[in-house]
Amino acid sequence: MSTPPEPAAPAAARETLPPPTAAGDARGRRSRRLDPEERRAQVVATACAIAREDGLAGITMRTVAARAGVAPALVSHYVPSMDELVAEAFARVVSEELDDVTALLRGATADQALERLVGTLMDGTRDDVTLVWVESWALGRRNEALAARVRDRMDAWKAVVLGVIDDGVRAGDLEVRDPDAAAWQVLGMIDGLNAQSLVRWGSTTERSGLVLRALRGMLTRETPRP
């Protein structure tokens, strides 16, 4: 929706294209002139790469410029504000994760979907994205552009989980009284436990199994007894 010209970030824009020819050593080395759209895509892609490695807090005019081999002023030139760039990087990183997971869930039964969902989200291979999420909750209070993106992506995630739950209920695999609330619960659990793992807990192997068990208990029969 936000990238009509280039739907899926092309490989070229994924990582910064480092000028291999070391011909221009340090000195007034000017980077090759690029088409405005190309350059802007590169700036955003670089911001995303930094977000994955150092978190959203690592995105500054100068870090992006340095990594892209460009003058700091150029970054500022292609972006309305750094807050916007941070917001956009957040949306990209999170959206890619969501796309990955969505593809992973396609064609699975509700139970399989739950297993794959928890398995891929809690195996520790996505700690970089977890950090981005946690930072977004904190930074969102001072960056309204970011806050808006966060709300949007949270809704998108909830929709995916809700889809899994609805499918499960329809197929009779799950029994949920309030699917909407249950979807938020699932995400809250996963997010909360992942966030904690940023500072504590190295044993990621055990976690997913426990969470999966809890989720199954939660989604197969609610309000057992008052």
Place this chain on the structure above:
Amino acid sequence: MSTPPEPAAPAAARETLPPPTAAGDARGRRSRRLDPEERRAQVVATACAIAREDGLAGITMRTVAARAGVAPALVSHYVPSMDELVAEAFARVVSEELDDVTALLRGATADQALERLVGTLMDGTRDDVTLVWVESWALGRRNEALAARVRDRMDAWKAVVLGVIDDGVRAGDLEVRDPDAAAWQVLGMIDGLNAQSLVRWGSTTERSGLVLRALRGMLTRETPRP
């Protein structure tokens, strides 16, 4: 904003609590000499107050100094580093919350304890502390002193929840296979959902009921069916 002649002068006019006598107006107003321990306590207390209102990110030499009606250098003088002050403020704020909740849980049955726990933690009255928690997970990656405190306080929280669970199991009110893991799950759920509420969700009334229901389902019979 544009006051070059007086760089740090407006500091004293912020929110100083000690000097009630308006005698000392702005000018070289020196705060009364305090015993080193008293002053240090005041600095830490001020940092805590800022953390509750603006978050850990709001704690700087100058904000603390301004609020305490003191020169920025004095703050720096009574603290090994700002990272340490942030870490200490975090520990204090979180510990006070834990003390509150612990007192609230005293003498309650497991079911009452769960209800009170979720009720007080998710009614929205502790959003200030939630923000501190979320920030701590993010800032902990660049502030080792803070990270250590975070781990310590997380363990303390887990111990409290574990106590509730153990009591419930002993009394026959709860049936939990792995109390240790369950304790982490409870905290993860609460933390995750609270964190999300920082950016989204204003309907806090519904949340606690749903969480409580889910927790009861989780803690009264685990692994229902493979």
Place this chain on the structure above:
DNA sequence: GGTCTTGTTGATCATCTGGTCAACAAGAGA
């Protein structure tokens, strides 16, 4: 009153941030 310890301050530094703008020069078109 005077003296002297020491809590406190102002000035200053180095470093970082986002942002702006005139001026340069790459490279396409003539």
Place this chain on the structure above:
DNA sequence: TCTCTTGTTGACCAGATGATCAACAAGACC
């Protein structure tokens, strides 16, 4: 080859951050 559009840059600015230190002065002590 020359011209001219425009992508790109360096040099700035104002502001914030953590930190240090000589110098001041509050107030306890004599």
